[in-house]
Amino acid sequence: MTTMKPFTVTAPGRVCIFGEHSDYLGLDVIPAAINLAITIHVEPAESNLIVVRYTDLNVEDAFEIGEPLEYKSNRDYVRAAFNVMRSIGVTPCCGAKITITGDIPVSAGLSSSSALTVASTMMAAHMGHSRLDKRTTVELAYRAEVQEFNEGGGNQDHIASVYGGVIHLDSGRQEVTPLPAQLDGLVIGDSGEKKRDTVGDLKRIRTIVEGGYSALKEAIECFDQRTTPLATVMEHLESIPERNRRMTLATLQNRELTTRALALLRSPAPSPVILGRMIEEHHAILRDGLERSTPKIESMIEAANQAGALGCKMNGSGGGGTMLAYAPGNEDAVMNAIREAGGTPYKVSIGTGASLTVK
Secondary structure: OOOOOOEEEEEEEEEEEEOOOOHHHOOOEEEEEEEEEEEEEEEEEOOOEEEEEEOOOOEEEEEEOOOOOOOOOOOOHHHHHHHHHHHOOOOOOOEEEEEEEEOOOOOOOOOHHHHHHHHHHHHHHHHOOOOOOHHHHHHHHHHHHHHOOOOOOOOHHHHHHHHEOEEEEEOOOOEEEEOOOOOOOEEEEEOOOOOOOHHHHHHHHHHHHHHHHHHHHHHOOOOOOOOOOHHHHHHOHHHOOHHHHHHHHHHHHHHHHHHHHHHHHOOOOOOHHHHHHHHHHHHHHHHHHOOOOOHHHHHHHHHHHHOOOOEEEEOOOOOOOEEEEEOOOOHHHHHHHHHHOOOEEEEEOEOEOOEEEEO
């Protein structure tokens, strides 16, 4: 007789408002959970078989409790969550029928994979009668998504999904601080352009920028990418090889912008105009410094701005996917403009953190 009751886990996606492409380079970020999420429903079964149904994909998987699970793809995050939990001695108490649904656009820069991994980690822990605090959930979900598949990203996506709301992540100290800023008027525009190689893009940027950091360490005594003033870096810009220069400088400009944004978002009611301008500045760094935008994303941003958005930026790793428009009071007009530009719009709000509910 199983001792587990039916339960549901929900984990949100996220947008990175400031600090895109910063966490995996050891720099701070300001992400926010959104009200688009992955939901997993679990019904216990009197067997050793776990059956997983991905409803939106019309795909099914099945495996038995016990031995380590082989991966059927290089992003088999549900199996990875069970393997990671098994590595710390937590195994399911019984079989189950698992149903996975979601309304986060896939491969669109909104962290659908991290939301799935967070939800799967919480599910696997609960099935093994284990209680995880937030930090441990983040750590294990990061292992399941990034380390199990030797990927190149950071953990801001998992942190944003677990904690919810608008937060500041000190990537150096791994400290999470909730921010009081009330952010209304958020619109997502999905370009429909699928990214070719997100993992490869992140690894390429990281390699280029870390090469720039190495050059700066030789030129500047006690160089630290977190603290060395940008003005000092500018004095030694020629010491960075030309192939590394633009992206290295962009990440440090990103750092400075995120610091200014943090001061703004410590207020419950930040100036919408100033916030919009800073979001635009962030996009310019991502577009020009890191080369992460696309012509279609740019046309959607132009349309959104003409319809009344105060600021827009691309989301996630870039090279396709989605953009974010900050348009308080003009959401509907901006959604129409994005649609006319060939995108799919979503009106979103700031979401709560991942949760587990026993039926």
